[in-house]
Amino acid sequence: MNALLEKPVRLSGEQQLTLSPITWEQYETLRATLDDLAGLRMRYLKGTLEICLPSRQHELIKKTIARLIELYSIETNTRLYPCGSTTYRKKAKQRGLEPDESYCIETDKEFPDLAIEVIVTSGSIALLDVYQGLGITEVWFWKGERFFLYYLQGNGYEEISRSVVLPELDIELLTRCVNMSDRYDAVLEFRQAIRAQSGF
Numbered sequence: 001m002n003a004l005l006e007k008p009v010r011l012s013g014e015q016q017l018t019l020s021p022i023t024w025e026q027y028e029t030l031r032a033t034l035d036d037l038a039g040l041r042m043r044y045l046k047g048t049l050e051i052c053l054p055s056r057q058h059e060l061i062k063k064t065i066a067r068l069i070e071l072y073s074i075e076t077n078t079r080l081y082p083c084g085s086t087t088y089r090k091k092a093k094q095r096g097l098e099p100d101e102s103y104c105i106e107t108d109k110e111f112p113d114l115a116i117e118v119i120v121t122s123g124s125i126a127l128l129d130v131y132q133g134l135g136i137t138e139v140w141f142w143k144g145e146r147f148f149l150y151y152l153q154g155n156g157y158e159e160i161s162r163s164v165v166l167p168e169l170d171i172e173l174l175t176r177c178v179n180m181s182d183r184y185d186a187v188l189e190f191r192q193a194i195r196a197q198s199g200f
Contacts, residue, residue, distance in 0.1 A: 014121045015053040022049040024091055031087060031096070041085070043125045044096040045133075050125045054100075058120045061142060062100040064183050065116060068174055068190050069103070069166075075194045076168065081108045088112075093133035102136075105165050111135060113165045119143040128157050138165045145179050147171055170197065 022030075027044045030051075034040055039059065041052040054062075066082070073080035081104040088111055089096035102112035115136050117127060128150060131139045139157065141148040149171070150157035151164050163169050173193050180186035 014055040014058060016121060016123055017051045018048065018124050019051070020048040022047060024094060027096065028089075041098045041100075042087075042096070043123065043127065043130060044089075044094070045125050045130050046094045048125060050123045052123065054118075055120055058100075058118050060183070061120075061178065062116070062118045064178055064186060065118070065142060065174075066101045067183075067187055068177055069101070069116075069169075071187060071191055072166075072169055072174075072194060075191060076198065078166065078168075079106050080104075083112050086112075088134050088136075090134055095130045095133035097127070097130050097134075113137045114140070114163075116140045116142070132156060138163060142178070146175055 022044070024044075027042070027049055030049070031042055034042075034051075037053075039054055041054065043050040043052070070080065070082060072078065083102040083104060085098040085100060086102060087096065087098050088102075099112070099115035100118050101116040103114045105113040111134060113136075115131060115138070117139065119141055127141075128139060132152065135152070137152050139150045139152075140163075141150075149160045149163060151160045162171060170193075173190065177186040177190040177193075180189065
């Protein structure tokens with residue numbers, strides 16, 4: 001496996017390394033060995049492993065989205081259980097990853113209802129393919145200053161304009177606030193808008 005590690009790392013504010021072929025056992029060993037590296041993400045799909053170290057910009061966006069969604073949960077009394085970047089794996093499906101953020105709706109579950117990915121540098125692994133194998137109901141991608149939402153149907157994911165798991169959430173408002181230059185002001189504006197929509 002040492003020869004595989006000689007492949008070049010692609011840099012673009014973020015660091016990514018793709019390794020193939022990697023067995024499931026090798027993936028699990030690497031995941032356990034590198035667990036203490038803060039922020040490290042791994043994506044595994046049928047023998048291909050992608051290792052990512054996110055940039056500061058990536059982390060700022062992801063944390064802003066998380067703050068806004070969790071604020072929405074509190075302001076609207078929506079039972080939301082944050083799972084963060086928990087590692088989700090299914091050996092039988094040969095898939096595993098850590099979302100940027102993930103949430104269970106209504107009750108805590110083994111796998112989340114919603115996963116969110118911030119795309120700054122595109123990787124080589126088809127993330128929707130991984131999520132489908134894990135059975136995640138809804139996946140959001142933040143890319144190019146906007147959200148792309150996908151809902152799991154029988155044969156795969158269908159792009160949607162509104163969330164199914166959080167149907168009352170105003171995605172346009174959320175997008176506008178994520179794009180604000182001052183992240184503290186974004187939280188205040190989002191809260192004010194939610195309260196206005198709720199009639200408070």
